[in-house]
Amino acid sequence: MYFDVPATGIYIVVFLIIFLSMSIRILREYERGVVFTLGRFTSIKGPGLIILIPYIQQMVRVDLRTIVLDVPTQDVISHDNVSVHVNAVVYFRVIDAQKAIIQVEDFHSATSQLAQTTLRSVLGGHELDEMLAEREKLNTDIQEILDKQTDAWGIKISNVEIKHIDLDESMIRAIAKQAEAERQRRAKVINSKGELEASKNLLEASEILSKNDLGIQLRYLQTMSDISSDKTNTIVFPFPAEFSKFFKTS
CATH class of the missing domain: 3.30.479.30 (Band 7 domain)
Structure with a gap:
């Protein structure tokens, strides 16, 4: 058994399908739709199901994610x-x-x-x-x-x-030279500070030893011990501390 469907009914169904396809929009959770009606801004819609009036309303999707x-x-x-x-x-x-x-x-x-x-x-x-x-x-x-x-x-x-x-490569080389020069400068400063501190200590030690002949003698014996422990051909002649008084100026 066959049923005759009027042509107008087919046209209506097709029209409804096209109308719905142009009217329905689905926006995701991170989307919003900026809706314009006859060119004028009317609202922001979404997320979810959005229905628009075809040819009268237009929508622009906007992603809100970073x-x-x-x-x-x-x-x-x-x-x-x-x-x-x-x-x-x-x-x-x-x-x-x-x-x-x-x-x-x-x-x-x-x-x-x-x-x-x-x-x-x-x-x-x-x-x-x-x-x-x-x-x-x-x-x-x-x-x-x-x-x-x-x-x-x-x-x-x-x-x-x-x-x-x-x-640039030329600038990298220049920076490397500058860094090397800075390291050398710091090394010289540290070395000079060490020499200055050592000279002050030696000056203080010499002043203390000059006030006591026995101290000079002990330092002399310690130096002799240090030299004799080294493997060297150096010959050391002892010099009595008492002789130092003959070299003092009046």
Whole structure:
């Protein structure tokens, strides 16, 4: 047995299928939908099932998860005129979907470009030693500047990390020479301080021994013992301490 289905019924079913496919949207937990009605912003919807009016309402999906932005390598000239190559990574997320869609054309690209210019600007105001030794402080400075400027876009900069600071080969050799010279300078300073301290001790010892002939004699005997214990061809002639008085000037 066959049933004849009117053609109009088929058209209605097809129309309903197309209408529902254009009307129904499903947003995940981390997504929000910015809805425009006849071109004007009306609401933010989601997550879950969203129903739109076809041709009258449009929706733009916005991902609220943290986005990892790799900042390309930038050529930076430091405050002391040293050329370095720096790259970084920026972590940010959308906290206001309305602003992220309405206030800026492409918030991802805009944040990337802003991160590049801010990286060059901040690092260019510091010397090379500061870049290498104060990386955490530079990360914080860049993060605060980016967060302040992207606030109008509904974006939160959660973290900035400088990954690499690369130097030219000639600069690496110059820094190595500088470090070697600094080590030599410190060694000479330590050596001179040791000699100064030793000379003071010898001067104090000589003053003490000069006041007591017996002390000089004991020191003389100790020196004789030290020399005789060495395997050497040196011949030592004793010199009595009593003879020292003949060499004293009046």
